[in-house]
Amino acid sequence: MSASSANSPRPAQDASQSAGAADATEQAKQGKSLGPLRMVWRAAVQYPGRLAAAGAALIVTSATTASVPWGFRQVVDKGFARGSDPATINFYFELLIGMVILLAIGTAVRFYNVSWLGERVVADIRLAVQRNLLRQPPAFFEENSPKEISSRMTSDTSLIEQVVGTTVSVALRNLITAIVGVVILFFLAPKLTAMLVIAIPVVVGPIVWFGRRLRRESRSSQDRIADIGAMVSEVLGAAKVVQAFNQETREAERFAGAVERSFETARRRITIRSTMTSVVMGLVFGALVLLMWRGANGVASGEISGGIIAQFVLTGALVAGAFGSLSEVYGDLVRGAGAASRLSELLSERPAIAAPAKPTALPSPARGALSFESVTFRYPTRPEVPALVGFDLKIEPGETVAIVGPSGAGKSTIFQLAERFYDPQGGIIKLDGVPLTHADPAAIRERMALVPQEGVLFAASARDNLRYGNWDASDEAIWAAARAANAESFLRELPEGLDTFLGENGARLSGGQRQRIAIARAILRDAPILLLDEATSALDAESEALVQEALEHLMQGRTTLVIAHRLATVRQADRIVVMEGGRIVEVGRHEDLSRAGGLYARLASLQFDESRL
Numbered sequence: 001m002s003a004s005s006a007n008s009p010r011p012a013q014d015a016s017q018s019a020g021a022a023d024a025t026e027q028a029k030q031g032k033s034l035g036p037l038r039m040v041w042r043a044a045v046q047y048p049g050r051l052a053a054a055g056a057a058l059i060v061t062s063a064t065t066a067s068v069p070w071g072f073r074q075v076v077d078k079g080f081a082r083g084s085d086p087a088t089i090n091f092y093f094e095l096l097i098g099m100v101i102l103l104a105i106g107t108a109v110r111f112y113n114v115s116w117l118g119e120r121v122v123a124d125i126r127l128a129v130q131r132n133l134l135r136q137p138p139a140f141f142e143e144n145s146p147k148e149i150s151s152r153m154t155s156d157t158s159l160i161e162q163v164v165g166t167t168v169s170v171a172l173r174n175l176i177t178a179i180v181g182v183v184i185l186f187f188l189a190p191k192l193t194a195m196l197v198i199a200i201p202v203v204v205g206p207i208v209w210f211g212r213r214l215r216r217e218s219r220s221s222q223d224r225i226a227d228i229g230a231m232v233s234e235v236l237g238a239a240k241v242v243q244a245f246n247q248e249t250r251e252a253e254r255f256a257g258a259v260e261r262s263f264e265t266a267r268r269r270i271t272i273r274s275t276m277t278s279v280v281m282g283l284v285f286g287a288l289v290l291l292m293w294r295g296a297n298g299v300a301s302g303e304i305s306g307g308i309i310a311q312f313v314l315t316g317a318l319v320a321g322a323f324g325s326l327s328e329v330y331g332d333l334v335r336g337a338g339a340a341s342r343l344s345e346l347l348s349e350r351p352a353i354a355a356p357a358k359p360t361a362l363p364s365p366a367r368g369a370l371s372f373e374s375v376t377f378r379y380p381t382r383p384e385v386p387a388l389v390g391f392d393l394k395i396e397p398g399e400t401v402a403i404v405g406p407s408g409a410g411k412s413t414i415f416q417l418a419e420r421f422y423d424p425q426g427g428i429i430k431l432d433g434v435p436l437t438h439a440d441p442a443a444i445r446e447r448m449a450l451v452p453q454e455g456v457l458f459a460a461s462a463r464d465n466l467r468y469g470n471w472d473a474s475d476e477a478i479w480a481a482a483r484a485a486n487a488e489s490f491l492r493e494l495p496e497g498l499d500t501f502l503g504e505n506g507a508r509l510s511g512g513q514r515q516r517i518a519i520a521r522a523i524l525r526d527a528p529i530l531l532l533d534e535a536t537s538a539l540d541a542e543s544e545a546l547v548q549e550a551l552e553h554l555m556q557g558r559t560t561l562v563i564a565h566r567l568a569t570v571r572q573a574d575r576i577v578v579m580e581g582g583r584i585v586e587v588g589r590h591e592d593l594s595r596a597g598g599l600y601a602r603l604a605s606l607q608f609d610e611s612r613l
């Protein structure tokens with residue numbers, strides 16, 4: 001993580017202050033210019049058939065476009081000539097119509113294939129980025145705001161879609177038209193064209209200069225848009241809190257600040273772009289007018305025919321248009337390159353926690369033994385405070401260990417390390433005798449079932465939410481788990497049974513019901529080790545009793561590590577581990593610890609309300 005974090009997207013909160021930093025990175029990257037688009041190319045070459053069809057159509061349409069002026073020349077010189085026979089007239093007009101038909105069909109084929117490629121490439125990039133993001137450990141999302149990432153997944157990918165689906169095709173078409181056009185012009189009127197060629201560097205110079213400035217502005221413009229996206233989803237996601245604290249006006253002002261910053265960056269970008277377009281078009285058409293003036297003198301003196309001058313003017317206009325479009329699409333390509341570079345950062349991020357090359361297999365059948373040996377750990381984002389210090393705990397198969405301690409003592413951290421979301425800086429953690437770092441994280445997590453404090457539900461059906469623990473579970477198994485988790489009766493009452501959509505994060509269920517779904521999910525998972533974070537939020541007595549009973553079913557026959565908030569739980573635990581400041585301060589059973597009069601006795605008298613039995 002550390003090596004690549006310099007390139008990683010920044011968290012939303014500091015994004016606004018780091019516009020300068022973005023510019024600096026942009027400057028460092030200037031040498032590479034359109035380089036990041038290589039990633040887009042690699043995605044596109046996966047579809048060689050489409051690419052070939054699009055390329056062929058592109059060549060046909062460009063060549064036809066460049067020859068239309070030649071067709072007009074024939075029509076002017078032969079078709080409009082005094083005394084031409086009707087067959088000749090018909091032939092040249094038919095030729096012209098043939099060209100138009102070819103152009104029309106070629107354009108349709110090109111448009112379809114190129115747009116198809118654009119959409120497909122974006123779909124593939126989105127899939128690959130999401131797949132890679134899902135492999136990242138939690139530390140990655142602490143440093144990179146998921147909201148910002150999600151807005152990148154939409155805005156940056158649509159930029160790329162535009163590049164592949166439109167810009168590249170426009171750029172290539174105009175490039176071919178410009179080159180072929182200049183060659184034709186040379187054959188038509190070498191002297192006039194020589195003047196044009198001298199004018200080209202005068203036109204290209206400003207394109208490059210403006211392009212560099214544009215690139216810098218484009219990236220920060222995209223960053224500001226990402227800020228807006230992040231802010232919208234953050235504030236709307238917490239709309240209730242905003243309204244409860246009467247913060248609507250303040251939030252609106254904060255949003256206005258972000259919108260204005262984004263507008264200001266966009267304004268700088270469009271100023272550069274419009275100046276660029278005007279300078280380039282001015283130079284091109286200025287040169288063309290000069291050339292036509294010379295040509296007009298040529299026709300007057302009888303050096304060249306009217307048809308040639310028609311062809312020259314039309315080709316010249318095509319070439320000028322092509323250069324104009326090139327200057328415009330260059331800006332789009334640069335914006336696409338910026339988007340591609342950010343997406344490749346997300347794509348190339350290697351998870352800090354991954355399976356070793358040759359993972360050690362966990363013993364089978366699983367025993368459910370978990371041990372922490374002299375574990376010392378600091379969170380990467382808070383290295384100054386140790387979350388666990390010299391932590392030693394050996395949990396035997398089938399044992400229930402309750403962890404108790406004041407807030408911030410390090411209780412949840414134990415779970416994070418047991419699931420190997422982080423690696424400790426010191427000491428070793430073993431599952432059934434195998435150090436976690438030697439095993440495949442997926443195999444470790446396979447053997448654990450987590451019941452978090454707040455049951456996390458997905459915006460999906462009740463069935464899918466339950467099956468999250470085991471996708472192969474049959475409906476009978478789901479109902480059996482629901483029964484054991486005391487969730488059966490309310491699930492049966494849902495309007496469409498297990499098919500009922502539960503709303504975002506189970507918005508249509510009560511807190512106690514959400515917890516019981518989380519318990520049923522863990523029952524379906526049927527893992528040997530249970531990590532249970534008891535809810536601190538008070539439930540009503542009936543709901544509490546139902547949850548407690550569900551937990552008892554769940555804990556049967558499993559090694560259980562429970563962050564305890566209920567007296568019933570600590571009473572039943574084989575051992576209670578009392579923590580403070582990342583260390584174990586007391587270990588024992590409820591009665592002994594209560595009598596000892598230490599930290600546990602104090603916490604128990606405050607925390608474990610006898611009425612919450």
Ligand SMILES: Nc1ncnc2c1ncn2[C@@H]1O[C@H](COP(=O)(O)OP(=O)(O)OP(=O)(O)O)[C@@H](O)[C@H]1O
Pocket residue numbers: 142379380381382385386387405406407408409410411412413414
């Ligand atoms: N993701 C994180 N990044 C940085 N520091 C963290 C993170 N999670 C926890 N900490 C810090 O690590 C220490 C231990 O936290 P932990 O969440 O394990 O405590 P806890 O005992 O579970 O507390 P609580 O009962 O309030 O949930 C605390 O100082 C906390 O601020």
